[in-house]
Amino acid sequence: MERRARRNETLAEVGALAAGIAHELRNGLNPISGSVECLQRELKLEGENAQLMELITTECSRLNGFVTDLLSYSRDRDLVIENVDIEDHLADLCEELSRDPRFGRVTVRVERGGPSGSVQADRVQIRQVWLNLATNALEAMDGHGTLTVGWGEGESGQAVVEFIDDGPGVATEDLSRVGQPFFTTKQGGTGLGLAIAQRIVERHGGTRERRAQGRGGAGDAPRRR
Ligand SMILES: Nc1ncnc2c1ncn2[C@@H]1O[C@H](COP(=O)(O)OP(=O)(O)O)[C@@H](O)[C@H]1O
Ligand SMILES: [Mg+2]
The missing domain is CATH 1.10.287 (Helix Hairpins)
Incomplete structure (x- = not known):
């Protein structure tokens, strides 16, 4: 203690x-x-x-x-909690990302896995979480492939948002370090994106999980209660 x-x-x-x-x-x-x-x-x-x-x-x-x-x-900014419509909020973000020239010819697909719903969250900060995870996914795909953004309800009624990409996934030797502040495998990366996302999700009372995908991509799922 x-x-x-x-x-x-x-x-x-x-x-x-x-x-x-x-x-x-x-x-x-x-x-x-x-x-x-x-x-x-x-x-x-x-x-x-x-x-x-x-x-x-x-x-x-x-x-x-x-x-x-x-x-x-x-710096932790105070949370300004309000009702955020997950579908609208994610659709806006994905629309923006699919037009971003930095990511080349990737397809961004939003897949709804449950009834439409809203979460109690800080709109700006939760967008930052989604943006950081989506950016990593898009960067991993190197200009082509599909980012699938899925959302739905978890077993205990919490909101679950997933970002699944077609990229190579995380190398085994990096697994334990991914998410630690300043760990990056990218030239010019800050290694802070996941740490920031993690902190914001935790402050909302949620958790973040990383999943290895069969086809080699990486899945990142911040869960929100
Ligand atoms: N979707 C992903 N696919 C493969 N590697 C990933 C993915 N997301 C994160 N990573 C790994 O985690 C590292 C840390 O990510 P992050 O904290 O966002 O920092 P940065 O993007 O600046 O490197 C990345 O450099 C990369 O090695
Ligand atoms: Mg990043």
């Missing part, structure tokens, strides 16, 4: 430190991205110079993503 209290205290301290660093980084990054955008419009660069400018933009946007993730991970 005492050990757990001490661990929570340490986590809170690390969180506060990370939030402070993330803030400073963001303060510096915003004017850099703004200026680069401006220069890119004004200067008509070509060849190697254009490539260098492109590199600055890409890296700025990667760092911005990292800072955003770090801020979400290190």
